Amino acid sequence: MADETVGVVGAGIVGLATAREIAMRRPGTRVVVFEKEPEVSRHQTGHNSGVVHAGLYYTPGSLKADLCVRGVALLREYCRRRQLPYRETGKLVVAVREDELGRMNALFERARNNHVPDLRKLSREEIREIEPHAGGIAALHSPRTAITDYPAIARAFAEDVVDSGGEVKLGFPVCSLRDVPGGIEVGSRQERIRVDRLILCAGLRSDSLARLAKDTKEPRIIPFRGEYMLLRPERTNLVRGLIYPVPDPRYPFLGVHFTPRVDGSVEVGPNAVLALAREGYTRTRISPRDLLGLAAYPGTWKMAAQHWRTGIKEYRGSFSTAAFMKDAGLYVPGVGVRDVVRGGAGVRAQALDRDGTLVDDFRIHRAGRVTAVRNAPSPAATASMAIAEHIVRAVFEDAAAN
CATH class of the missing domain: 3.30.9 (D-Amino Acid Oxidase; Chain A, domain 2)
Structure with a gap:
């Protein structure tokens, strides 16, 4: 018998990374992933552009900044071990007008505060050395920015969960969440499963699932x-x-x-x-x-x-x-x-x-036995393994300390 059963709703890359983290780090815990679709990574993960962000854009000290930088290192190593695609193509953030130079310089300072590696400023001529066909009057160059295949990574995470004794239940649309003695009953139209704790990583349905769990109505x-x-x-x-504009x-x-x-x-x-x-x-x-x-x-x-x-x-x-x-x-x-x-x-x-x-930053709520990821846009795929670490600490270690 498992010491504890933890449910994860959502088989996108964040949900699967979280399920994997629990299965790998907490032996004896049974993990069950609930996914309404017939396959994993059907929505945001499956439509992702594949960029592994280096951490240029995010407010220093925010969850996005901290978890993106940590996530890059974890993801790079995971892809190496699993022989998954990971190519450091580099990124140019290009200013095409004089009035963008101030924002570009502010972005450079922000990226330095986030410890983005090997970042440098380029002149018009230096841009052409890296991207001969690019326009622009100045740019930032992040040579360690990479591309990968996030659906393939998600499938590998799912394999890790199953190999560790967990389960990925496809075709299980969660329609009800009900408190029961010592746990939560997760219900579809055909089946009900009791878990001790529940983590919601439901992406496009994250607010509606959170309401079922009696979390706050916003965001x-x-x-x-x-x-x-x-x-x-x-x-x-x-x-x-990669060639990007200076963001607004x-x-x-x-x-x-x-x-x-x-x-x-x-x-x-x-x-x-x-x-x-x-x-x-x-x-x-x-x-x-x-x-x-x-x-x-x-x-x-x-x-x-x-x-x-x-x-x-x-x-x-x-x-x-x-x-x-x-x-x-x-x-x-x-x-x-x-x-x-x-x-x-x-x-x-x-x-x-x-x-x-x-809402800009990642937002994660915990209420009793339910933890809800309420906002996890880009760079959530890049940061997925670090987000998983963060959630597992919040669910298990922080809860135990309290």
Whole structure:
């Protein structure tokens, strides 16, 4: 008999990393992962662009900064041991206008405070030495930024859980959570399973699952769809590594950028448009229930009042390839509509507070026997193994200390 049974809801990369951490670090604990889909990494993990972030962007001392830097080291070593793809292609963060230089310099200082390795500033001429076809007047170069295959990593995490005696229950949509003596009953429409502790890593459904567990109502999840173009195969030679714009600190999104993939393709994107369904990977996917939830939440309207101009611009790019590529062409001049085809899309589970603030940092709540990951956007995949360590400490060690 197991000493204890711990349930994890969600078989994305954060949920599987957490389940793996428990299974590997706490022998005698039975781990059960509950996933509504027929396979792991179906949503955010499966639509991820594959970037392993070095930690440039995040507020020093925040969970994002600390767990990203720690997560890179853990992920690199894991990929080495499991022989999974991990390529340090490097990243340029490019300023194309004079008024971006102040923000670029501030980003450089932030990245140094986060101990991003080997970061340096580049002149216009030095940019061309690294990316001969790139534009820009100055840039930051992060040579240790990498790309990987996150769905493959998630599958490897799932294998580790099973090999350690745990279980990954696919096709198990969690419909109910009920307190029972000494534990929690996790129910689908067909089955109920009792666990001693429960960890919610439900991504796009994290707020609704947290409400079932009687956690706080806020933050709410707002789904943003990010759409990609793909460079035509004969044009992928224009890009060697990652090419990003200088980010706008008002938004948690990084802007349209060029991303080589481990399969040799190059993505251009993403934009960020409000999705009309939690799993709205296409413009035609609409959920009346999800739309009603968005409309009923005060934070949605406050966010819209603050950012409607940006929203209009993003939607214009969603419907017009020319508009989408207008900004992209600043970073690789000459690349335009004829050089790309429509690619895939992902949906980001972005937490939103009632006052209309887009939550930036990771947010994890613990209430009794339930721990809920309420906000884990990028760089959550990069930081997944470090997030798992953080959760396991909170669930077991911190709880024991109290």
